[in-house]
Amino acid sequence: MTFDYDLFVIGGGSGGVRAARIASSEHGAKVALAEEYRMGGTCVIRGCVPKKLMVFASSYPDAMRQAQAYGWDARCKAFDWTRFRTTLHAELDRLEAIYARNAEAAGVTLFAQRAQVVDPHTVELADGTRLRARHILIATGGAPWIPQKFRDLGAWTSNELFLTEELPRSILLVGGGFIACEFACILHGMGVEVAQYYRGAQILRGFDEDLRGHVAAEMAAQGIGLQVDTDLVDLERLPDGRFAATDTRGARREFDQVLFATGRVANTEGLGLENAGVRLNANGAVVVDEWSQSNVPSIFAVGDVTDRVNLTPVAIREGHAFADTVFGAKKWHVDHALVASAVFTRPEAGTVGLSEEDARKRGAVAVYMTAFRPMQTAFAGQQSRVMMKLVCDRDSGQVLGCHIVAPCAGELIQIAAIAVGMKATKADFDRTIAVHPTISEELVLMRDPVRTD
Incomplete structure (x- = not known):
């Protein structure tokens, strides 16, 4: 059987790019990669990197208050979102260019378009081109989930927050995971009036109970309107563009914006994986074994699209392990049992x-x-x-x-x-x-x- 490539990677995020680079530059494989949006994926473009820069930006008012106590004549005036956003996107452009440049320098052929799976060894690009590959790696990551009825009203996910032209004066965050808690602290630090509803008894489900309680107490002490055992039951778009939110307690409040951080789903819709016989779980994630191999021997998956441990360093390690194992005859896999993580609250x-x-x-x-x-x-x-x-x-x-x-x-x-x-x-x-x-x-x-x- 003749192949155009030894490896075809779908997805230009951290895991996919690492796998492509290692397979090509260190193991001599002929590799191609397709990315339909921007190189760098969730972490670089709409996740870890811009979020952490927003964490830094939001910390300065508190730093100025501390500086005054230490004797400095320090003042923190109004936050200029437009100025910050301009610099932020320039930085993301720079990082995206580095991702593309490093992949190409490693010998990877890049296709700036969507690709989908036709069969266990064939991918089809958006322009209709079909390419054959000995191995296919799915590294398409995940995306924020939001009920369609609320999306239709104009409610945000974290994606829209990164792109907004101006910050709202008030916002309701729905959710209690690390994304919701991080953005509650970020926006509060930037001067936005923040309320947060979470339907569970305590935020940060899955973390240690003492840690959860301590973070929640600190957030509330800062002035974040955190309400647990509270969910959103109705959302109305008002004539002036604001939102009226009704919660499970019967309270109705108005906000300039509403942001849902209620979970993420794997980016597998429309990829053609079902046609190739790839097994997906109930959330649409690719089911893989410890070697990141799906039930179809030629198709592998790494990163958030597998819904194992959804963290960038894990995706990078999985991509590297895949490339070494399949192309370098150095078999190893990632131990997901002991992975450190951080929640960038305040x-x-x-x-x-x-x-x-x-x-x-x-x-x-x-x-x-x-x-x-x-x-x-x-x-x-x-x-x-x-x-x-x-x-x-x-x-x-x-x-x-x-x-x-x-x-x-x-x-x-x-x-x-x-x-x-x-x-x-x-x-x-x-x-x-x-x-x-x-x-x-x-x-x-x-x-x-x-x-x-």
Whole structure:
């Protein structure tokens, strides 16, 4: 059988580009990649990168207030969204160009158009061109989900927020996951009046319970109108363009805009995967094994389109493992069991390993936890508190999980993840001399457990 390419990748995000580059430049495969929108995918164009820059932008009012307490004549005037947005999109353009340039430098042929699967070895481009490939990799990522009736009214997802010409004066965020919580903090920091409805009992489902409660309390203390056990039941577009929202408690409030952060779905619609016999789960994600291989031997998938661990570094690692395994005869796969993550609320939350609740399902635990006002903000008269928590196996002392809510928790948890991944024990932490004065020193100063059972 004759093939045009050894590998055809559909999707130009982090996972797809990494797989294409490694397969081509390191293993000599003939590779093509099709991207219908912009190179860089969700992370670079409408996710991690612009979001983190918005986190930085939203942090300055609080920094100015602290600066005043420290003796500086500092003032933070009105936020200029237009100026920030212009610089933001220039940066995204720069990064997109780098993604394309690096792929081409690695020998990858790029097609700036949509591609779909015709059969296990054939893809069809939007212009009608059909190409044969020995292997096909699906790396099309995911997209925000919003009920169609609310989309038709003009409600936003995070995608629209990145593109808006101006910020609303008030906004309702619907959802309680990390995207909803992050944007609640971002927009509040930029001067927007923020309300957040979540139908569950507490935000950040799936995270450690103490972490969830601490973040929720900090958000509420900042002035974010967080309401749990509350859902949106009706949304009306008013003649002036604003929205009237009615919740499950019967309250009716008006907002300039409504943003839904109620989950994401895999980008598989219209890709032709069903025609090729590829199995999808109930959410439309590609079902793959530990090697990222679908039930069709020639078709693989990596990243959010598989709905395993939906994080950019995971997608990159999956793409690299796929290329090494299939084209480099270096078989390895990603261990999804221990992946650190951060939620860029204010303060940030960082977590790695098991929550206390999940650890208890495995056996008896010893829990070490502390919460305190950090030196920097306490001096400025602020009441915010940080939280440090270690979940350990009661008998062996192995640290099963580490959970931090603090400024720069994302930076701290990266270092802690190394120790947890190496199966460090509480005794290993105790033997480590503290770096003083720091927030992180509390990780090695917690001597007595708050709970053992």
